[in-house]
Amino acid sequence: MVKNGTEHLRSVRDGRAVYLDGKLVGDVSLAPAYRNAVASAAMLYDHQAAPANIERMTFELEPGRRVNRAWQHPRSYEEMVERRKALVEWAELTCGFLGRSPDHVASSVSAQYMGIQVLEDYDPRRAKAFRGWYEDARRNDIFLTYVINNVQGDRSKAFGDQGAGAEDMVARIVDEDSAGITIRGAKLFATSAIMANEIFVGSGQPLKPGEEHLAFSCALPMNAKGMKMLSRKSFEAHALSEYDNPLSYRFDENDALIFFDDVKVPWERVFIHRNTDMCRAQLHDNFAHVYQNYQAQIRLSVKLRFLVGLAHGVARTIGTVNFPAVREQLGKLASLAAIIEGMVYGMEAAGQLVNGYWMPNKHLLYAAQVQSQETYPQIVAAIRDLAGGAMLMLPSSVEDFANQDLARLISLTQISPAMSGEERVKLLKLCWDAVGSEFASRHLQYEMFYAGGQYVTRGHSYRTYDWKGADALGQRLMDGYGLEVKAPGQAA
Template identity: 30%
Template structure:
């Protein structure tokens, strides 16, 4: 039963019994390996799939393959070939992931990027919310601790405590992306269920209710919540930044239909790298104060998150996006060459267009590193580049279209992996699945990969995610214009024409 505030007494009591109310004060073991990672997911979390509760995400058939894929990457933190690329030794003797490394010199950004590159390559550029991405958000929280201290010194200190805790335990994190898509014509104050909100304040913490869309949450240790909605001053109960363990009482994750569990020959990426989106439901979840970074500060929440915290995470996101573009260009090229159309002018033009977009993405990322800035928090991050996100928004759908344009019907009329094992069919497939300079089976694998990346439900999900996860594409592109520095060009034109003053308002 709930109390007078509608809060579940059972959840509050259970939180105390299970120790969720405070972070583990014991010394962490440093960089995770695969075994410890999988064990950390067996914590009693409440995950639902197709109306049934999942007892163990590491062994459940629909989720096990992805969990194993992430465990394999954590194991790479301990092998000689990648150990020093992915981890470093702290002053306390623990090795820590470069995902949690504080860049105090410009060249430190490259250390972070090399670690990110390992992560994204090992998932073939398919997972948009890897642990490395969300660890960067924790760096972002810590980097603006001086701003948070103006609002609440105690909560600002939490960013430092949590960074150390997350780093020493090598927490695998995810974050609540957006609010549920309900009636968007209503403000949160008109429909409180639209956004996660505080419903009770206690001496030891707060109780929250609501829901968030989440990616990778069922495979993570904790979820970061920082709303992206632009709140007004009278909507303070929604302006919260906090983190919550995935096994917190009252937290339910309802997973979408998965793409895993299929034959990896037919679905080479979706069978292995489905990061799984879910609806995270906060059914009166207790959050101790030590896990709260910002509280009831709507204007500060609006100002600090996208322009500061997410600037750190976007660096990792850009590395992944660049690799994804490289993969799609390579797939398009291989489709063209094995189809014998790689010399046709229209195909060459298509490939040239894709290479141009890829080159722009590479150059922009490198420019962000070269023009990196030293933040007021004392760290170096890439220069803010809204046009980087705008470019991805503009070309993600175009890339899929161009791959389909080159692959044409060869991406549709495909047999299945089982057909290759039937002797009476294989002799025909060996004839009619041939390509230029390749074996029939290799040509089949290439076409299947292209379909998995573009036309299959998995590919559709990937493209939709890439194009929309930063918000309305129109607004993203508009923001690139609004934040672009035009001053040098305006000054040049003004001087050339000997204008007494600018002929138009330059504010945007």
């Protein structure tokens, strides 16, 4: 048995509270603001369930039950490569534009499970709760998202010092009893929450002593009583057609703020309880943070390949592909995409067995994050440069082609040495949706900041680099000479 798209569509029709434009949205699988994105998620599950794909995309968890390889716990380099190939195949279906596809948070919690000793050392009861919840989530191959960031507020002040009226700004424990904890307040960024099955709630930001009421982690179904999703603007709702806005029409995964309005969480779903150090440890003292971002780099490598292909397509369609300067620029873009892809392979090859599980190399992961935060905007800017005004002077919509007079004028003015006028418009509209539209702007911001600001990723890179080995190289050389003068040709 393998989860398919029909099952996923059925699972999101659960009465979840999603708000958009001042109104409560009903069935997200039918809502014009979300239905195509939800269908895209269902498409991923249909792909894994297709008989020709089952062996590649899933593994046998137990007799009669197969789940996506995102839940696989690789015990060797070979198994990690096998898992990565499945993640690449999923990413290719969306060209990497579902930033929080089902394999992202599944990767994070799987690494937490593989490093369960971190929770065992903290509190065996919380470890038991996590283990039971995780095994059920994996068995049902759920679409899991997370919220691990607090609302910004006044960045110059601590979360608990935002002033009168801001008590509910950040999600906190407001009550507890023998049945569980009650939480109130907000968390973000709940990307893909509108089409997920459950949400992992934690804290990816440092907490200080005195903020124990903010220090918890748990998991909740998306229809939990009192949980409200405040959706950002829907780009899908404003997409004219698939021809005019091919990416935003299908892949607007949406981002949401989650407000917990006195949400009761049973103890069997509480994993951290009033411990600031453990909130950090749950993500960083095992390989959870590395594993989730390893998946993100796999997805991004596919997205960069797609964008570089668009750049090449632009050069072909406007007839500049053989210009030396353009080929030079395309060669640079190809190298940037290949660097990230190569670093993914490096993370795997330089990985290590940790408690019997193969884990990617930490520093190469963080180094790739540093590079990708710079690479993505470079490639976007290069496509805009290569296209120039070509992406601006396009027909208003696909409806123009239905008018014979306009269709004739389009064929006369949208000339290309490589394709028809209709194909030229199609390609350039795709390019605009990828790099110039409001949807594209959101993706630029997402890729630059989903892992934190550059000071965060560069800090991770600094902390995980082998400085001892690097320093030793220079020291070994310096140890071989001193102030004494040696005769020419004399060995050190």
